[in-house]
Amino acid sequence: MEELKIALKVNDLDNVATIFANGIVDGTVVAVRDKKGNREEIAVMGNVPYGHKIAVKDIHIGEKITKYGEEIGIATREIIKGEYVHIHNLDSMRGRGDLEKEKAE
Amino acid sequence: MTAWYGYRRADGSVGSRNYVGIIPAVTCANDVANAICREVQGTVTYPHHQGCCQLPPDLERVTETLISLGKSPNLGAILIVSLGCEGTNHARMYEELKATGKPVEIIHIQKIGGVSKAIREGTDIARRLVMQISGQLREPADLSEVIMSIKCGGSDTTSGMASNCVIGYVADKLVDLGATVVFGETTEFIGGEHLLARRAVNKEVADRIYQIVDEMEQRAKSIGCDMRRGQPTPGNIAGGLSSIEEKSLGAIVKSGTRPIQGVLDYTEHITNQKGLWIKDTPGREPEILTGMAATGAQFMCFSTGRGAPQGFPSMPVIKICGNPNTYENMKDDMDINAGLILTGEKSIEEVGEEVFEKSIQVLNGEMTRNEAIQYFTSIDIFCLGPVI
Numbered sequence: 001m002e003e004l005k006i007a008l009k010v011n012d013l014d015n016v017a018t019i020f021a022n023g024i025v026d027g028t029v030v031a032v033r034d035k036k037g038n039r040e041e042i043a044v045m046g047n048v049p050y051g052h053k054i055a056v057k058d059i060h061i062g063e064k065i066t067k068y069g070e071e072i073g074i075a076t077r078e079i080i081k082g083e084y085v086h087i088h089n090l091d092s093m094r095g096r097g098d099l100e101k102e103k104a105e
Numbered sequence: 106m107t108a109w110y111g112y113r114r115a116d117g118s119v120g121s122r123n124y125v126g127i128i129p130a131v132t133c134a135n136d137v138a139n140a141i142c143r144e145v146q147g148t149v150t151y152p153h154h155q156g157c158c159q160l161p162p163d164l165e166r167v168t169e170t171l172i173s174l175g176k177s178p179n180l181g182a183i184l185i186v187s188l189g190c191e192g193t194n195h196a197r198m199y200e201e202l203k204a205t206g207k208p209v210e211i212i213h214i215q216k217i218g219g220v221s222k223a224i225r226e227g228t229d230i231a232r233r234l235v236m237q238i239s240g241q242l243r244e245p246a247d248l249s250e251v252i253m254s255i256k257c258g259g260s261d262t263t264s265g266m267a268s269n270c271v272i273g274y275v276a277d278k279l280v281d282l283g284a285t286v287v288f289g290e291t292t293e294f295i296g297g298e299h300l301l302a303r304r305a306v307n308k309e310v311a312d313r314i315y316q317i318v319d320e321m322e323q324r325a326k327s328i329g330c331d332m333r334r335g336q337p338t339p340g341n342i343a344g345g346l347s348s349i350e351e352k353s354l355g356a357i358v359k360s361g362t363r364p365i366q367g368v369l370d371y372t373e374h375i376t377n378q379k380g381l382w383i384k385d386t387p388g389r390e391p392e393i394l395t396g397m398a399a400t401g402a403q404f405m406c407f408s409t410g411r412g413a414p415q416g417f418p419s420m421p422v423i424k425i426c427g428n429p430n431t432y433e434n435m436k437d438d439m440d441i442n443a444g445l446i447l448t449g450e451k452s453i454e455e456v457g458e459e460v461f462e463k464s465i466q467v468l469n470g471e472m473t474r475n476e477a478i479q480y481f482t483s484i485d486i487f488c489l490g491p492v493i
Contacts, residue, residue: 008266010266018262018266018345020262020263020266020447022430049343049345050345050428050430051261051262051263051344051345051410051428052262052345053262053345053347065347067351067354068265068354068355070296070297070300070350070354071296071350072296072347072348072350072351072354073347073348073350073351085347086342086345086347087333087342087347087348090347090348091348092331092332092333092347092348092349092350093348093350094295094296094322094332094348094349094350095295095322095325095326095331095332095333095336095349096326096331096332097325097326097327097328097329097330097331097332098329098330098331099331100326100329101329101330
């Protein structure tokens with residue numbers, strides 16, 4: 001059997017992992033690995049390009065998304081474990097002149 | 106200990122290159138400067154877009170940046186090309202550069218009698234300067250005399266996991282050897298500034314880090330839109346970076362782990378300041394590369410994931426590619442393959458040592474890919490106010 005492609009989880013606090021592999025499509029099973037050598041198999045939901053991220057646990061709308069143990073944004077939708085995470089379901093909380101403009105109006 | 110060989114300058118600095126810098130005092134002098142540079146081997150020029158019809162603080166910024174650029178140890182002599190009626194202070198440029206002990210000349214296009222005459226006279230002067238400095242020998246230099254600048258451009262998620270880790274390794278090693286390392290890209294501290302502030306040598310430096318990040322973010326927010334697509338760029342986003350926070354957290358990895366000694370203003374030239382420093386710059390290549398060369402860096406380590414080919418005329422740039430797909434596709438533009446970290450073929454330390462060795466060779470005169478392909482003419486100076 002072909003070895004599973006790896007998704008890297010950088011920090012214990014992270015709820016996403018990054019997949020450095022080509023050809024990851026909806027339903028591909030990947031092995032999520034962390035620095036301690038823990039391993040968990042997760043089925044990917046969505047086509048995930050090289051270097052993009054998946055959720056390693058369910059993330060609720062409004063919840064922080066964490067990578068490197070630090071906040072990288074907020075979930076704008078309910079995200080299920082294994083689901084592709086990117087700008088369609090993650091919002092940045094910084095440099096948001098649009099939000100300040102809305103507040104001011 | 107002799108670690109490398111460089112050109113010793115009168116002000117005590119050591120260069121890795123020995124060029125005559127043809128410096129346009131204003132954008133309106135670019136064509137003359139370019140023409141002179143084409144005619145005379147051993148010269149470099151800096152066609153920028155500033156220096157007139159700007160508010161006084163920006164004019165001062167341009168003047169000071171060009172002075173700092175002229176002080177670069179990689180330049181052995183200077184020819185300033187002035188139009189004559191510009192907003193920058195070309196007389197101050199001449200005086201302050203002359204004070205470094207380097208041969209400095211200046212021509213004024215309007216005074217000489219037009220473009221053709223300025224090109225002829227400037228070419229004669231540049232030839233004389235090149236011949237005057239070209240016989241200088243390289244002399245032994247210590248690693249503590251190294252000034253490395255670092256930058257990431259065309260980033261993707263491989264940058265924070267591979268190529269920036271490699272630069273961080275080299276930064277730590279050079280700092281421990283007593284050298285100077287300078288990093289910037291204030292925009293790409295947004296979301297990670299608390300991690301940098303924790304490494305500041307004192308509260309004053311920590312406060313300054315928060316301040317420059319806040320100023321940069323406020324400038325972006327003042328336009329009233331979401332910064333995303335400006336930063337991170339469409340290319341960053343296509344490469345998997347979902348937010349500025351994610352980009353920043355990967356970008357600051359390249360600064361390594363050592364204490365941050367202070368924050369340099371964009372125009373500042375470093376003088377015997379050792380250790381790790383921040384320079385307040387934007388992320389865009391034309392502006393940050395000028396800022397880093399003005400710092401006095403002898404070379405730059407530049408990481409990329411998407412494949413950013415930019416360099417700078419008088420500061421050799423070593424390209425370190427963290428994305429194995431991009432490396433295969435753009436090999437001719439890349440010096441180091443850090444993609445092997447993600448394929449599991451090499452460790453961060455192994456590639457870090459490779460970059461360290463490459464850095465010494467480049468300091469000794471070995472050409473980088475970027476120098477060989479001469480991809481370095483899109484340069485500029487970071488200004489804060491409007492063009493008026």
